[in-house]
Amino acid sequence: MKIIVPMAGRGSRLRPHSLTVPKPLIPVAGQPIVHRLVRDIAKVLKQPIEEIAFVLGDPAWFGDEVVESLKELATSLGAKPSIYRQDQPLGTGHAIMCAEPSLSGPAVIAYADTLIRAEFDLDPKADSVIWTKQVENPEAYGVVKLNDKEEIVELVEKPKTFVSDQAVIGIYYFKDVAVLKDKLQEILDQNVMNGGEYQINDGIKRMMADGKVFKTGTVDEWMDCGNKNITLETNSKMLGFLKADGEEQMIAKTVKNNNSTIIEPCYIGENVKLNNATIGPNVSIGDNCVVDNSSVKNSLIQNHTTIKNANLDNAMIGNHVIYNGEFKAISIGDYSVLE
Structure with missing residues (x-):
């Protein structure tokens, strides 16, 4: 089994947090989004992962550290890592084709801006599985249309009349991803574009036209990381799941707690100093931070940041920030929102 992860986008909706760190590398509950996504997919697949291929953007943005x-990440799962580049933002189908040398055999394709919780077995009779989530407002999503055999026969974008309540979340399984590759190559050769981009859906529709069997794999939770508020909500949910799972090391042993209270669930990284603080619930704090004389809840703080005299709720703060709540004149990077 292979996992293909297109992740070349800049994540502009998550600015300013994605100005210096690519969105898939922003930590949620102590781990980068893409790390959590890949590990959760590996758990669902319940089989060895042979290769994990990542499709990155500009090397100036997705550099050596990334x-x-x-x-x-790949080697920790016993898989061969492969790195590809998408030099132009030409759509989901184009991004997949940038990993063309890896497009053979069984594979999962997963876009790195979402997290899941799921427990199901892949249907061995299916040529492909499209992972979906039941939603209350299907008119706001791309959804699947099913026949009486519970097979997917059509993909419908933001239907005005009811088609189904199963929304496509951006994770796909292919029994042989080379079949998708051939269809996407046809699309590139014929210059078939939607919205000025080459789309994975056009390749999938051609597979359906050839009679390939598509089934659904329904996830229990689908958590987006598209903007600041949604990312904070996802952070809170993930902390709750990890605590329920009995996850160890959510609070590092190197945390220095001086007269501070921690209200779980929380993730607190290495070498964090807490002085006269109340932390939690639903807080993630990265490594080497200081929180002094402050209250922090429902928030996400990255690494090497100092927070003093603050009362934070629903806050998302980046790396190497110094914030003192006593000050009225503050300087925070471009695209910031103070609410």
């Missing part, structure tokens, strides 16, 4: 972290 590449090394992704290689370490």
Whole structure:
């Protein structure tokens, strides 16, 4: 089994947090989004992972440090890491084709801006499985249309009339991903574009036209990381799941607690100093941070940051930040929102 992860986008909706760190590398509950995604997919597949291929953007943005972290992720799962580049933002189908040398045999394709919780077995009779989540407002999503055999026969984008309540979440399994590759190559050769981009859905629709069997794999939780508020909600949910799972090391042993209270669930990284603080619930704090004389809840703080005299709720703070709540004149990077 292979996992293909297109992740070349800049994550502009998550600015300013994605200005210096690619969105898939932003930590949620103590781990980068893409690391959690890949590990959760590996758990669902319940089989050895042979290769994990990452499709990155500009090397100036996705540099050596990013590449090394992704290689370490793959090898930690016993898989061969492969790194590819998408030099132009030409769509989901184009991104997949940038990993063309890896497009053979059984594979999962997963876009690195979402997290899941799921427990199901892949249907051995299916040529492909499209992972979906039941939603209350299907008109806001791309959904699947099913026949009486529970097979997917059509993909419908934001239907005005009810088609189904199963929304496509951006994770796909192919029994032989080379079949998708051939269809996407046809699309590239024929210059078939939607919205100025080459789309994976056009390749999937051609597979359906050839009679390939598509089934659904329904996830229990689908958590987006598209913008600041949604990412904080995802962080809170993931902390709750990890605590329920009995996850160890959610609070590092090197945390120095001076007269501070921690209200779980929380993730607190290495060498964090807490002085006269109340932390939690639903807080993630990265490595080497200081929180002094502050209250922090429902928030995500990255690495090497100092927080003083603050009362934070629903806050997302990046790396190497110094914030003192006593000050009225503050300087925070571009695209920041103070609410």
